[in-house]
Amino acid sequence: DVKVTQSSRYLVKRTGEKVFLECVQDMDHENMFWYRQDPGLGLRLIYFSYDVKMKEKGDIPEGYSVSREKKERFSLILESASTNQTSMYLCASCGRGSGSGELFFGEGSRLTVL
Amino acid sequence: AQTVTQSQPEMSVQEAETVTLSCTYDTSENNYYLFWYKQPPSRQMILVIRQEAYKQQNATENRFSVNFQKAAKSFSLKISDSQLGDTAMYFCAFMKWQGAQKLVFGQGTRLTINP
Numbered sequence: 001d002v003k004v005t006q007s008s009r010y011l012v013k014r015t016g017e018k019v020f021l022e023c024v025q026d027m028d029h030e031n032m033f034w035y036r037q038d039p040g041l042g043l044r045l046i047y048f049s050y051d052v053k054m055k056e057k058g059d060i061p062e063g064y065s066v067s068r069e070k071k072e073r074f075s076l077i078l079e080s081a082s083t084n085q086t087s088m089y090l091c092a093s094c095g096r097g098s099g100s101g102e103l104f105f106g107e108g109s110r111l112t113v114l
Numbered sequence: 115a116q117t118v119t120q121s122q123p124e125m126s127v128q129e130a131e132t133v134t135l136s137c138t139y140d141t142s143e144n145n146y147y148l149f150w151y152k153q154p155p156s157r158q159m160i161l162v163i164r165q166e167a168y169k170q171q172n173a174t175e176n177r178f179s180v181n182f183q184k185a186a187k188s189f190s191l192k193i194s195d196s197q198l199g200d201t202a203m204y205f206c207a208f209m210k211w212q213g214a215q216k217l218v219f220g221q222g223t224r225l226t227i228n229p
Binding site: 004031033035040041042043044045048050056058080088092093096101102103105106108 | 118120123149156157158159160163164180183205207209214215216217218219221222
């Protein structure tokens with residue numbers, strides 16, 4: 001069974017803290033993604049990675065960075081959390097060149113910044 | 115840039131009824147993919163159905179079918195014989211035919227199936 005695991009389902013952080021959101025997939029997928037989900041806005045792409053140590057900005061990268069040191073792990077980093085980063089964060093992965101467009105999602109990490 | 119619009123924030127129907135969720139999109143691409151994803155409460159998002167733009171035939175997966183109107187840039191999802199387990203957020207999404215496999219999502223429609 002395919003699996004994308006996000007390390008924390010719920011986090012509460014304070015303004016200015018550094019926050020790490022971890023995502024691990026067990027499907028040997030090349031492509032990994034971080035989306036942010038907000039009511040009325042749907043999912044918006046923050047960053048994606050198509051290979052180890054490779055990354056590209058999505059539509060809303062400001063305030064975020066990512067790290068992909070191993071193929072199975074993709075981390076989202078909030079260098080200095082702000083209240084407007086309170087949101088649900090979804091990690092997803094897919095194989096390269098599959099062309100199917102089927103992303104496999106984690107259960108999400110709900111972050112609250114106070 | 116591509117955009118995807120879902121104009122129905124919430125819908126509610128009785129069990130066993132048929133329901134149609136609307137989606138429109140904007141693109142200058144000729145070839146692309148369209149998708150409907152389902153996000154059940156507190157569970158992972160999963161793919162419901164996929165349509166390739168070059169195919170004229172509408173995709174069908176059991177009780178789920180789409181009405182793809184390429185010229186109108188419309189892509190609606192029909193759920194027949196709705197079940198309680200269909201209660202979820204539904205997202206319409208677009209992906210270019212070539213290049214990075216990035217999905218562009220709509221705002222979502224919250225569908226509730228009532229017993």
